[in-house]
Amino acid sequence: MDTRGFYDELADRYDRVYADWDASVTRQGRALDTLLTAALGPGPHTVLDNACGIGTQSLGLAALGHRVTGTDLSPASVARATREADRRSLPLPVAAADMRALPFADASFDAVVCADNALPHLLTAQDVTTALAETRRVLRPGGLLLLSTRPYGELRRARPRSEAPHVHQGPAGRTVSFQLWHWHADGERYDLELFQLLPDGEGWTTRVSSATYWALPEEETAAYARRAGFADPLWHAPADTGFHQPLLAARHPGRWTG
Numbered sequence: 001m002d003t004r005g006f007y008d009e010l011a012d013r014y015d016r017v018y019a020d021w022d023a024s025v026t027r028q029g030r031a032l033d034t035l036l037t038a039a040l041g042p043g044p045h046t047v048l049d050n051a052c053g054i055g056t057q058s059l060g061l062a063a064l065g066h067r068v069t070g071t072d073l074s075p076a077s078v079a080r081a082t083r084e085a086d087r088r089s090l091p092l093p094v095a096a097a098d099m100r101a102l103p104f105a106d107a108s109f110d111a112v113v114c115a116d117n118a119l120p121h122l123l124t125a126q127d128v129t130t131a132l133a134e135t136r137r138v139l140r141p142g143g144l145l146l147l148s149t150r151p152y153g154e155l156r157r158a159r160p161r162s163e164a165p166h167v168h169q170g171p172a173g174r175t176v177s178f179q180l181w182h183w184h185a186d187g188e189r190y191d192l193e194l195f196q197l198l199p200d201g202e203g204w205t206t207r208v209s210s211a212t213y214w215a216l217p218e219e220e221t222a223a224y225a226r227r228a229g230f231a232d233p234l235w236h237a238p239a240d241t242g243f244h245q246p247l248l249a250a251r252h253p254g255r256w257t258g
């Protein structure tokens with residue numbers, strides 16, 4: 001299954017990979033807002049949520065007053081992000097777009113967020129380089145990139161083969177989500193199989209989908225950011241940010257005169 005197909009198929013039940021998606025929207029929005037305002041001032045800021053999915057970070061940031069635009073490879077995901085924004089009466093313009101070719105003019109945003117392991121869907125050095133260069137292009141001079149991935153330095157050493165189940169309680173019952181990981185021979189990439197057991201009368205319906213990731217260790221991602229022209233890339237640990245993954249913060253090197 002390709003990446004777009006994986007997320008299109010998952011869009012309507014993506015929230016169920018979280019125990020409580022609404023709580024995560026609020027928590028992640030606050031954590032990102034703290035980093036944004038520490039770097040750029042109180043705002044509100046114009047933010048591109050690049051790989052917004054169904055809106056986990058976009059909605060949290062928009063609720064705090066930032067002017068957020070969401071883009072994602074998956075049209076079904078951005079359509080759901082729009083529905084979620086409407087339900088909360090939040091402004092959230094969205095577009096289906098590939099992070100390797102963003103449909104925005106140079107210097108359009110104060111900040112770009114690319115959160116929850118979206119970049120590792122790009123499987124080659126060329127694609128990672130192109131995406132980071134595009135991100136830098138749409139940032140205004142002095143603007144901020146906030147990018148989160150799994151802690152791949154540690155995971156490349158441990159090579160886990162599964163992730164423990166998460167249980168989501170919804171109106172129709174509980175959904176159980178868990179993952180199997182199948183490492184490629186190169187030791188760098190892996191296929192992830194996501195299993196969801198959905199409540200179905202007295203039993204369960206099982207949905208399985210699969211996607212491929214490139215597990216770039218933190219220092220390699222920072223090196224790609226540097227080569228794409230970002231200044232001062234620095235990883236922040238979850239314990240310091242309250243965000244559930246390590247977050248790379250990096251600046252557009254230019255000087256802001258706006």
Ligand SMILES: C[S@@+](CC[C@H](N)C(=O)[O-])C[C@H]1O[C@@H](n2cnc3c(N)ncnc32)[C@H](O)[C@@H]1O
Nearest residue numbers: 007051052053056073074098099115116118121
């Ligand atoms: C794990 S999801 C995270 C989504 C969202 N940030 C969140 O936390 O809910 C990864 C997202 O990356 C998007 N994605 C993967 N490859 C992409 C690409 N080349 N361009 C834009 N989005 C991409 C997927 O469609 C998916 O929505």
